[in-house]
Amino acid sequence: MTLFEFLEPAFMQRALLAALVVGLCAPLVGIFLVQRRLSLMGDGLGHIALTGVALGFLLQTNPVATAVIVASIGAIVVELIRAYGKTSGDVALAVLFYGGIAGGVLLIGLSSKKSNVNLLSYLFGSLTTVSRFDIALIVALALAIFVATMMLKKPLFALCHDSEFAQVSGIPVKLLSMLLAVMTAVTVTIAMRVVGLLLVSALMIIPVATAQQISKSFSGTRILSAAIGAFGAVSGVITSFYFDLAPGALIVVIVIFLFISSIGFSSYTRRRSLRLQVR
Amino acid sequence: MQVKEALEVTNLSVHYPGRIALDNVTLGIKSSSVVAILGSNGSGKSTFVKACLGLAPIQSGKVSIFGTEFSHFKDRDRLGYVPQRIHDSMGIPATVSEVVESGRLSHGWLRRFTRDDREKISHAIEVVGLKDRENDSINTLSGGQYQRTLIARALASAPDLLFLDEPTAGVDLATQNVFAEALKHLVQGGTTVILVSHELGPLRPLIDRVIMFREGRVSFDGSPDAEAVDSHIFHDHPHSSSKPAEGWQI
Numbered sequence: 001m002t003l004f005e006f007l008e009p010a011f012m013q014r015a016l017l018a019a020l021v022v023g024l025c026a027p028l029v030g031i032f033l034v035q036r037r038l039s040l041m042g043d044g045l046g047h048i049a050l051t052g053v054a055l056g057f058l059l060q061t062n063p064v065a066t067a068v069i070v071a072s073i074g075a076i077v078v079e080l081i082r083a084y085g086k087t088s089g090d091v092a093l094a095v096l097f098y099g100g101i102a103g104g105v106l107l108i109g110l111s112s113k114k115s116n117v118n119l120l121s122y123l124f125g126s127l128t129t130v131s132r133f134d135i136a137l138i139v140a141l142a143l144a145i146f147v148a149t150m151m152l153k154k155p156l157f158a159l160c161h162d163s164e165f166a167q168v169s170g171i172p173v174k175l176l177s178m179l180l181a182v183m184t185a186v187t188v189t190i191a192m193r194v195v196g197l198l199l200v201s202a203l204m205i206i207p208v209a210t211a212q213q214i215s216k217s218f219s220g221t222r223i224l225s226a227a228i229g230a231f232g233a234v235s236g237v238i239t240s241f242y243f244d245l246a247p248g249a250l251i252v253v254i255v256i257f258l259f260i261s262s263i264g265f266s267s268y269t270r271r272r273s274l275r276l277q278v279r
Numbered sequence: 280m281q282v283k284e285a286l287e288v289t290n291l292s293v294h295y296p297g298r299i300a301l302d303n304v305t306l307g308i309k310s311s312s313v314v315a316i317l318g319s320n321g322s323g324k325s326t327f328v329k330a331c332l333g334l335a336p337i338q339s340g341k342v343s344i345f346g347t348e349f350s351h352f353k354d355r356d357r358l359g360y361v362p363q364r365i366h367d368s369m370g371i372p373a374t375v376s377e378v379v380e381s382g383r384l385s386h387g388w389l390r391r392f393t394r395d396d397r398e399k400i401s402h403a404i405e406v407v408g409l410k411d412r413e414n415d416s417i418n419t420l421s422g423g424q425y426q427r428t429l430i431a432r433a434l435a436s437a438p439d440l441l442f443l444d445e446p447t448a449g450v451d452l453a454t455q456n457v458f459a460e461a462l463k464h465l466v467q468g469g470t471t472v473i474l475v476s477h478e479l480g481p482l483r484p485l486i487d488r489v490i491m492f493r494e495g496r497v498s499f500d501g502s503p504d505a506e507a508v509d510s511h512i513f514h515d516h517p518h519s520s521s522k523p524a525e526g527w528q529i
Contacts, residue, residue: 035371155388158381161373164362165432168332169385170355208371216416218373 006241014135015127015237015247021142022187022194023203023233023251027211027225028149029187030204032180034212035160041078041181042204044097045188046197048074050104052189053122053197057111063122064134064189068141071185074100079181083174125196125248127237138190145183156180157218194233195248203229206255213262228258283346285310285440285471286331291340293323293330293495300326302495303340310345310439313462313472313485315503318492324475325363327492328442331473332360344440356385359438361429363445363475372416375409375428376400382435403434406464408457423454430461440471448477455481479503 006012033041052070056063074096081092108119121129130138149156158166159176167173184204191200211224236251286308293301301323308314318324329335331342333349342349345357359382382403383396392400404413407427417425430446447455459481465472466485479486489508491499499507 031371151389154380155384157373157377158384158388161378161381162362164329164334165360165381166384167334168355168358168360169381169388169436170353171384171388212371216372216374216419217414218371218377221371 006238011128011130012237012241014130014132016234018127018130018135018138018190019194019233019237019247019251020230021139022191023207023230024226025142025145025149025229026187026191026200026203027207027229028222029145029180029183031208031218031222031225032156032160033184034205034208035157036180039205040201041184042188042201044078044093044100045071045075045181045185046192046200047097047104048100049185049189049192049197050122051100051107052104053119053192054104054107054111057118058107062133062137064137064193067122067189067192068137068186071189072182075181075185076178079178083177122192123196123198124246125192125194125199127194127247130193134193138193141186141190145187148179148183152176152179153219153222195251199248199252202252202255203233206252206259207232210255210259210262213259213266228255232258283310284308284343285312285345286473287343287346288327288331289341289343291327291330291342292338293326293335294338299495300335301330304495304497306490306497306500308471308473308488310471311466311469312487313466313474314488314490315479315482315486316473316475316490316492317477317479317508318498319477322492323495324492325444326495328444328473328475332358332442356436357439358385359433359436359441359470361433361441361443361446363448372418374414374416375404375420375431376413378417378428379404379413379431379435382432385436399437400435403431406434406461407431421451423450426450427454427457430458434461434465438470440473441465442473442475444475445477446474447480459485479508
């Protein structure tokens with residue numbers, strides 16, 4: 001048994017690449033959701049993505065591709081409801097999200113692949129079954145998200161920190177809000193193969209929550225959360241290889257462990273700093 | 280050549296469900312003047328500012344900035360805005376410098392910052408007296424220091440027309456002093472300032488004109504030395520002083 005035995009199987013190479021790019025990108029989008037107090041947006045869009053997955057089964061095409069399209073349309077509808085809806089925003093969103101799950105379950109029932117195994121692999125992730133097409137799509141979309149968040153980090157920060165000020169400054173707040181929603185939808189769908197639709201928000205939010213315990217700047221939190229996301233995802237996949245555990249759940253447990261550790265670290269440094277001030 | 284009004288408002292009305300926030304307001308504000316907008320809570324003064332900046336739904340009427348109707352006004356770098364705000368701790372940490380940088384995005388939100396941008400941002404932070412804290416998280420600032428950060432953000436764009444919505448409400452004396460100095464600095468540079476407040480206080484020497492709102496309408500428009508201004512302040516805010524507090528140097 002060699003040290004890098006986990007790199008030998010082709011499915012592990014694909015799984016590690018998918019985990020790396022998703023672990024890096026999910027917090028880069030998640031940071032803006034946390035800042036806008038929309039932490040559960042990814043969770044909700046995951047529900048809608050389920051309809052897309054089921055549509056893929058029904059149409060006998062790639063479920064990741066259909067999930068990207070359906071979740072993006074869902075994200076645009078969510079954003080329109082938030083911006084213009086007369087119904088209470090959270091009620092309208094709840095209708096849409098639960099409609100997403102119901103639609104997914106119904107469409108799965110209509111498809112020829114009725115097996116629950118298929119559904120479960122998207123609900124809880126199934127990195128070992130990532131195909132070449134999946135990986136190409138995941139990497140291409142992750143790259144697009146990475147470039148977009150790099151180019152738009154300042155206007156997105158302005159939007160999320162104070163949307164009224166951003167509007168007065170001439171920043172197209174509606175367009176950027178829509179773009180952020182679509183980026184969230186895309187992140188959800190590419191992350192669903194890694195951690196699953198039910199755990200996808202964890203990879204977007206927990207690394208950010210961890211980084212903000214340690215960093216004092218927005219850019220520092222951004223970089224650190226991406227590093228934590230990537231570390232959690234890759235180490236989760238490697239550990240799951242050796243212990244034959246579900247990688248998605250393991251990734252989430254690892255980032256939660258890092259989060260709890262960061263709270264301890266932050267508390268220790270705060271107390272130490274106070275003690276030094278007293279002296 | 281005729282000097283354009285910095286702000287021209289014609290028959291402006293804003294209605295919210297169940298109440299009229301602004302009722303057919305018409306007024307003009309000349310360039311390089313400093314105008315205080317006074318009024319008690321719910322009088323419509325903050326709604327007026329928001330309507331002028333496209334942040335409140337206008338029922339009827341027109342707002343023009345430097346002679347251009349607001350919906351067609353593209354030179355957003357000429358506008359500055361300090362919102363009414365108490366210290367609101369953010370979920371994500373951000374430094375003073377990162378928040379102030381946002382103020383420079385009105386000069387182009389997709390372009391990279393130039394050396395001039397960096398200098399303007401640094402200068403704005405210096406003007407509000409936060410140079411030593413520019414790399415600190417805003418979550419560690421006091422309410423007054425956070426308000427100064429928002430003022431620096433507005434100053435970073437070097438605006439020609441600055442709207443301030445109760446910038447010194449509930450902040451410490453040190454912040455009020457810094458704010459007065461920053462305002463003086465702007466006025467000397469020819470910036471038009473529209474300041475919403477409950478009272479004039481120590482800013483009185485800088486103010487050219489006072490507009491008072493009551494129930495969504497202009498109830499007074501004139502000199503800051505008029506008796507009506509003092510009677511408003513003492514009537515609505517009996518504990519406030521219209522004279523500069525000790526230590527003010529404007």
